Amino acid sequence: MIKLAKAMPGVAVGEIVRVLADDPAAANDIPAWCRMKGQEFVAGHGHQFDVRRVV
Amino acid sequence: MDYTGDPAGPPVYLDAASAAPLHPVTREALLAALADGWADPSRLYAAGRRAQQLQEAATAVVAEILSVRTDEVSFWPSGTAAAQAAVLGGLAGRQRAGRTLVHSAIEHSAVLHAARSTEAAEVGVNRLGRLDLDAWDRAVSAPGVALASLISASHEAGTVQPVEEAAAACATAGVPLFVDAAQSVGRLRVPKGWSLLSASARKWGGPPGVGVLVVRKGVRWLSPQPQDDLYRPRAQGALDLPAVVAAAASLRAVVAEAEAERVRLTELTNRIRNRVAETVPDVEIVGDPVDRLPHLTTFSCLYVDGEALLHALDRHGFAVSSGSSCTSSTLRPSHVLEAMGVLSHGNVRVSLHRGTTSAEVDRFLAVLPGLVEDIRKEAGF
Numbered sequence: 001m002i003k004l005a006k007a008m009p010g011v012a013v014g015e016i017v018r019v020l021a022d023d024p025a026a027a028n029d030i031p032a033w034c035r036m037k038g039q040e041f042v043a044g045h046g047h048q049f050d051v052r053r054v055v
Numbered sequence: 056m057d058y059t060g061d062p063a064g065p066p067v068y069l070d071a072a073s074a075a076p077l078h079p080v081t082r083e084a085l086l087a088a089l090a091d092g093w094a095d096p097s098r099l100y101a102a103g104r105r106a107q108q109l110q111e112a113a114t115a116v117v118a119e120i121l122s123v124r125t126d127e128v129s130f131w132p133s134g135t136a137a138a139q140a141a142v143l144g145g146l147a148g149r150q151r152a153g154r155t156l157v158h159s160a161i162e163h164s165a166v167l168h169a170a171r172s173t174e175a176a177e178v179g180v181n182r183l184g185r186l187d188l189d190a191w192d193r194a195v196s197a198p199g200v201a202l203a204s205l206i207s208a209s210h211e212a213g214t215v216q217p218v219e220e221a222a223a224a225c226a227t228a229g230v231p232l233f234v235d236a237a238q239s240v241g242r243l244r245v246p247k248g249w250s251l252l253s254a255s256a257r258k259w260g261g262p263p264g265v266g267v268l269v270v271r272k273g274v275r276w277l278s279p280q281p282q283d284d285l286y287r288p289r290a291q292g293a294l295d296l297p298a299v300v301a302a303a304a305s306l307r308a309v310v311a312e313a314e315a316e317r318v319r320l321t322e323l324t325n326r327i328r329n330r331v332a333e334t335v336p337d338v339e340i341v342g343d344p345v346d347r348l349p350h351l352t353t354f355s356c357l358y359v360d361g362e363a364l365l366h367a368l369d370r371h372g373f374a375v376s377s378g379s380s381c382t383s384s385t386l387r388p389s390h391v392l393e394a395m396g397v398l399s400h401g402n403v404r405v406s407l408h409r410g411t412t413s414a415e416v417d418r419f420l421a422v423l424p425g426l427v428e429d430i431r432k433e434a435g436f
Contacts, residue, residue, distance in 0.1 A: 001400070002358050002436050025380045025388040025399050032398040036339060036357065 001033055004051065008039070011053045016042060019049040066372045067415045071258075072210040072238060072351050072406035073376055077305075078260035084304035085262060088297035096296060110296055113303035120310050121245055121252065121269055129268045129288045130299045134237045134255025135165040136290065137266030140279065141233045141251040142169040144288060145202040148275030149231065153199030159186050159216070160394035161209045163235055167390070173201070183343045184212035184395045192224040200230050207236040207246065211378050211391035211404060213347040215243070222248025231274050238348055240267075241309040242317065250274040256302035259309045260408065264295055265302040312409065320407050321349040323416050327405055328352050334424040339398045351406040353378070355392070356427050358436045359401030367426040368403075373419055376404040401427075 007017050019030060030049045034041040042050035068076060092109040094102035111125070118125040131137040146156060157176045158166060161184060178191045186205065195203050203225050208215045218234055225232040231250035239245070241259030245252070251274060256265035270276045270288050280291055309316075324347075328340050337357035356364065361379025368375055378389030379402040388399035405419070 002434055005358065005436070023380075024386065028388055028393045028396070028399050032339070032355075032396065033357065035396075036337065036398065 001029060004030070004033065005037070008037075008053055013053050013055070015053055017051045017053065019051060020047055021049065022047045064372050064418060066374065067411075067419065068374045069405045069407060069411065069415075069419065070374050070376050071408035071411075072404065074257040074263060075260040075408045076410055077262065078308055078409070080308040081261050081301045081305040085297055085301035088300035092296040092300055095293065106296055109300050110294070113296075113300045116303040116307050117267060120306055121240070121267075123269050124272065126287065127269050127271055129270070129290070130294055130302075131253075131266035131268055131290045132264055132295070134235075134253060134258065134266040135163075137253035137255070137268040138163060138165050138233075138235050138237075139169045140268055140288065140290070141235075141253050141270070142166055142202065142204060143172065143279035144270070144276040145231055145233055145251055145274070146173055147277035147279055149201035150277075152230075153201045155197070155200045156202050156204060157191070157194045157197075157200055157230070158204040159191075159206060161212065161391040162204055162206050163210070163237070164390070166204050166206070166235060170204075174199075176200070180214075180394050182395055182397065184209060184214035184341070184391070185343060185346075186216050186221060188217060188220055188224070191221055195225050195228045195230045200228065202233060203230050204233045204235070207234050207239040208243075208348045209391050210238050210351065210406075211389050212342040212353060212395060213238075213351040214343040215239070215346050215348065218246035219248050222246070225250075238351070241306055242313055242349060251276070256298070256305070259306055261302035261305040262298040265298050267302075309409075316409055317349040320411070323407055323411065323413065324349065324352040324405075326416060327420065328354075330420045331423065334420070335427050338427075341392065341395070341397050341402075350408065351404065353402065353404045355379075355398035356401035356403070357398065358431050358434060359427055360430065360434070361400055361402050363430050363433075364401060364403060364426060367430065368419075368423075371422050371426070373422070376406070378402045378404060 031041040038055045040052040040054045092106050094106040096107035096110045114125045118128045155174045156170050176194045222232050233251040234249040237255040240254040252269040254267040257263040339355045341353040361377040378392050380388040392399040
């Protein structure tokens with residue numbers, strides 16, 4: 001989550017960050033992070049989660 | 056990290072939702088009942104009759120507070136045992152109607168474990184943790200439903216559930232409703248319309264080891280365990296009668312104070328919710344801001360390990376709980392927080408009791424932001 005937050009400023013608005021996380025809470029907490037930070041949760045499969053920078 | 060092994064102030068217990076500190080009446084009643092209530096209440100000699108009188112008086116107190124008949128009340132070795140007896144006995148009694156248990160996604164894990172013994176239909180909650188009543192209505196109206204189970208308010212989110220609306224849907228469908236009221240008995244008015252209800256004495260300041268089960272007249276309940284010949288819901292073996300007496304006496308005392316405590320604790324939990332939102336960046340305050348348990352509030356902090364925050368608070372003398380995965384025995388995040396879709400890491404649950412003071416809450420609120428900041432710094436944020 002910290003890595004995701006740190007990666008965001010280096011990503012252009014509209015681009016997608018792919019997060020690899022084997023934490024059992026990731027499937028819940030990455031979408032929650034997107035909601036709290038105003039970013040878009042695109043999709044999650046297994047340990048892989050895609051987040052689009054929108055702000 | 057300023058770890059010295061000594062708390063930075065006197066210990067402050069903020070985990071009443073796990074077990075409230077004993078009410079003074081509990082202690083007095085327990086000591087009196089130990090002297091007078093040790094004999095087997097089913098025996099016909101004087102000591103047995105005294106024990107039976109104590110048991111009947113305790114049952115009458117609980118029945119009156121819950122607005123039920125005395126023969127509908129039974130005592131169990133814990134709230135968990137009572138809840139599981141409600142679910143398993145309620146399912147067994149309705150075998151001919153079906154096998155499905157409809158339950159909310161935020162039931163106590165004891166109920167979810169019992170649900171694994173049969174076919175289960177789970178009904179979700181919204182972001183604030185409130186039951187989806189339309190989905191509930193559809194689920195209980197489906198064929199083959201034996202029993203429905205709804206927690207009165209989750210100990211992890213605090214949002215009060217629409218029990219009476221859910222009960223109306225169950226009544227229309229002809230399905231009995233079990234309500235796990237562990238967090239609300241002794242604090243809030245007991246809702247109407249249910250068929251079975253359970254509670255736990257240590258949640259209201261009674262002794263540990265006493266659960267209450269109510270099975271209303273006309274509700275089919277079959278013991279999930281080999282039963283004695285009384286044909287009435289009751290736990291196996293001898294009751295801890297002194298503890299039951301203390302549970303009933305403390306419940307009466309707690310109910311007498313409940314309205315004043317509701318107002319006082321709501322003010323304190325509102326203060327926690329507002330101040331944490333103001334002083335801790337990147338925090339999510341969990342549950343309904345208004346329609347919730349008076350004594351309990353939960354929040355989750357981004358970029359914070361829940362276990363690290365619990366230990367840091369403990370070093371400063373604060374006992375709190377968490378629904379974060381790293382603090383659970385299963386290493387899974389709380390199913391309640393997941394069902395709500397709220398942040399589960401960095402989660403803290405603060406639950407207050409009659410001994411909690413305004414000054415203690417203020418000290419907690421003064422200490423918390425610095426601890427969160429330290430943990431984030433250590434994690435490299």
